[in-house]
Amino acid sequence: MNQAIDEPGKAIGIRGRLGEYCYSSGALRPLQQLRAWWKKDLRILAYHRVLTLDDPGAFDFDLELVSTSAEMFREQMTMVKQRFRPMRMGDVIAALDSGKRLPADAVVVTFDDGYDDNYRVAFPILRELGVPATFFVSTGHIDSGQPFAYDWLVYMLLHTAAAHLVLPELRMDAPVPADRAGRRELAGEVLLRMKGLDDSEQLLLIGRMERDWNMPRAEAPAYCRPMSWSQVREMHAAGFEIGSHGVHHKMLAKLSPEELQLELRESKATLERELDQPATLLSYPVGGDRAFNDSVVRATKDAGYRMACSYVCGTNPYPLSNRYALRRLPVEREMGLGWFASMLTLPGLMSYPTTSRAVESGQGPACSS
Ligand SMILES: [Zn+2]
Structure with a gap:
């Protein structure tokens, strides 16, 4: 999750305006060609949900996980197809391991968490355009069919008939506002404070x-649920890559060695059982620089994964050297096509600013669900 939860209509800021200007001025193409001449870094896009929201304020779940609309996603993927070199993560790894250089404009499209809109909305667009993508799913959530706990917390706070919220473990004792904006703000505060609790305490709360x-x-209503295994299998059969995002979406760096092994190995075994193919790709849940450490990287490698994505913002000039901590470029809801194109062309300048709720709580730029 990034940014504040109480801003359904967010300003695009100076990066967004500059990005739109670079795009509309026609400067991006020559800049892309120039950059490709001297810099060849792997760019990995990171999405969560793809949903068209007619009224973002009326959305019942965490708005920060909606990366873009269906219409904008189609435009973004069309651009990736036309101007860049979309690649499967497996092909990237195979090229690197055999000593081949990646194309200058290599882009990998990834999704975290496994929401059902990945299947309903993103998958048909990707298939039609012929753009490959990797979907990182939390296998326990796919098994359960239940919404993610954080999403459900937002839903409960938006809809509860209770007049008061009392959460002693978060030192919170507050009236529940009557209006939706006030409730969304309260939900943002609860989510922020919950980052101080460990995973089991959060789930208990x-x-x-x-x-x-x-x-x-x-x-819960159907539109906040994860994909089903049959949907995941259909995408896999259509050529899309499915990777692990843990079993229960826990921050791996906080776990005991036994729990860490379980999250890495059980999710891998479940994917291999469901898809009948080795599972070699991982995305660290939450993914900021405090979500994984040297022990997590070692355990990831030992469990048989061949690469792992973080949620740290950036590109990968030497992906062999950080193949277990690959940086990504998060796509955010307020990004127009110009900003998106500028981010891919000039990622150092145009990638998303890191003033997020996660950063405020000291966790680095990170997704939290
Ligand atoms: Zn996640």
Whole structure:
């Protein structure tokens, strides 16, 4: 998650305006050609959800996980196809391992978490355009069919009939605002403070809210659920790569060695059982620079993964040297096509600013669901 949760209509800022200007002025093409001459870095795009929201303020879940609309996604992928060299992550690894250089404009498209809109919205567009992509899924969530806990927390706070929110473990005792914007702001505050708890404490807290407010996750609307295994299998059969995002979306650096092994190896075994093919790709849940460390990287390698993506913003000039900590370029909802194109052409200048809720809480630019 990035940025504040209480801003359904976000300003694009100076980067966005500059990006749109570079695009509309026609400067990007020559800049791309010039850059390709002296810099050959692997660019990996990071998406979460692709959804068209007619009224973002009316959305019942975490807006920060909506990366773009269906219409803008189609435009972005068309541009990737026309101006860059979209590649499968497996082909990138094979090229690197055999000592081949990557094309100057290599771009990999990735998705984290495994929301069902990845199947319903993104997959048909990618298939039609012939753009490959990698979907990192949390296998426990696919198994359960339940919405993610953080999403459900936002939903509960937007809809609860309770007048008061009391969360002693977060030192919170506050009235629940009557208006939606106030409730969204309160949800943002709860999510921010929850980052101080470990995973099991977070799940206990959300489970207690479900019981106290009689809002069980099992009754969640369909559009906030993860993909099903049959959907994942269909995408895999169509040539798309499926990677692990852990079992339960836990921050791996915080786990005991036993729990770490379980998250890495159980998710891998589940993917291999469901897809009948070795699972070699991983994206660290949350993914900021505190979400993984040397022990996590070692365990990832030992478990048989051949690469791992972080959620640290940037590109990869020497991907062999950081193949277990690959940087990515997050795509955010307020990005127009011009900003998107400028980010791919000039990633150092135009990638997303890192003033996020995650950064404020000291976790680096990171997704949290
Ligand atoms: Zn995630």
